[in-house]
Amino acid sequence: MKKLTALLLILSTAVLPTRLWAGSASAEDNQFPAEQITAFAKSVEHYAAQRGARAFIIGRIGRPEDSLPEGIRFTHTAVAIYSSIALEDGTTRKGYAVHNLYQKADAVDESELVTDYPTDFFWSAKALKAGVIIPSADLQQRLISLYAEGKAQAVHVPSYSAIANPFNSQYQNCTEYTLDVINSAIYQTQDKAKLKANAKAHFKPMLVQESPIKILLGSVVMKDIARDDHSGPVATATFSSIARYLNENSLLKEASILMADGQSQALM
Amino acid sequence: MNKSTKQIGLFTLLTLCALPVCAASQNASKAAEHSALAAGHSATAGAQVVSAAVATPLVVVGEVGKAAGKTGEKMMEFALDDEPLEISDDTIIADPAPRQHMQTVNDQGAI
Structure with a gap:
């Protein structure tokens, strides 16, 4: 019994560092100086704006790059929409608003939809690199309509799992939500059953390259890791798998990684 | 706690730290961010840090009523x-x- 108690104690203690590794970085532990973050965020805006992107998929790295599982390039994905931004003083500015699904701070197995801005988005980044997926013009058009009409909220699933299965609506994470928003724009529906059927038919998620034991342990001790929505190997939506999906369906204009020095490289 | 329990615990700790929480996306606390930015760390000379109230997608209406999709539904053309x-x-x-x-x-x- 003592052994079991000790093991459970250690397992519980292990949860905390895991969450910190998971990109839950608070604003207190921003890794880069504020001026670097704001400059980088502005450079990402200019990069997209120079290409006339009115809607694009944006990714950030929320944990140390050398700890990212194989094949994972970005840990958080959202949709950026070129917007008129009203300020508290009544004036307006033009720039990108970022539409996110975030875990709730006080209930990590639940999520909420939050609109923020590029500096907020990159504040807790562990590397100043941005993923930029610019969809085709017609898909941008449909994404803008979806947000302008307030329909993107309809595909939100508040139950959160970091390794959510994109083929059902039991749980959702930020990347799956982005995929659902994209498919909602493509198919002009917010019917979750239809969106999942279409994802299953056409989208190829990424197989999570970790041992089943690790995943099982994680699902036991961590509230934001669920295994019961997967019937076989664990596969989930990733930033890169969304880029491939758009590319395979001729809906991709550009997929790039933007670095802090202003250089960019192709994502695929 | 004996040696084997410690070893199991250490293994568990290491494996969990490497778990593929690949899509984790927690909301960052904004308090410190605001403090840091309010301290004057703006990126560009002359630029200021401003708080947004609401963002509205910029929709430029051009050719309206162009048929789109197999169902022929109407949508705005931006x-x-x-x-x-x-x-x-x-x-x-x-x-x-x-x-x-x-x-x-x-x-x-203040309150």
Whole structure:
């Protein structure tokens, strides 16, 4: 019994560092100086704006790059929409608003939809690199309509799992939500059953390259890791798998990684 | 706690730290971000840090009523070309979540 108690104690203690590794970085532990973050965020805006992107998929790295599982390039994905931004003083500015699904701070197995801005988005980044997926013009058009009409909220699933299965609506994470928003724009529906059927038919998620034991342990001790929505190997939506999906369906204009020095490289 | 229990615990700790929480996306606390930015760390000379109230997608209406999709539904056609878009030099940030905002205000004794 003592052994079991000790093991459970250690397992519980292990949860905390895991969450910190998971990109839950608070604003207190921003890794880069504020001026670097704001400059980088502005450079990402200019990069997209120079290409006339009115809607694009944006990714950030929320944990140390050398700890990212194989094949994972970005840990958080959202949709950026070129917007008129009203300020508290009544004036307006033009720039990108970022539409996110975030875990709730006080209930990590639940999520909420939050609109923020590029500096907020990159504040807790562990590397100043941005993923930029610019969809085709017609898909941008449909994404803008979806947000302008307030329909993107309809595909939100508040139950959160970091390794959510994109083929059902039991749980959702930020990347799956982005995929659902994209498919909602493509198919002009917010019917979750239809969106999942279409994802299953056409989208190829990424197989999570970790041992089943690790995943099982994680699902036991961590509230934001669920295994019961997967019937076989664990596969989930990733930033890169969304880029491939758009590319395979001729809906991709550009997929790039933007670095802090202003250089960019192709994502695929 | 004997040696084998410690070893099991250490193994568990290491394996969990490497778990593929690949899509984790927690909301960052905004209080410290606002403090740091409010201290004058803006990226560009002349640019200011400003709080957003609301963002509205910029929809440029051009050719209206063009049929789209197999069902022939109507949708607006926006002026989507490759022309560069205007971006404000200011650093725009979201306010903290209401609970954090209230806590910050309370801590500062303003309420």
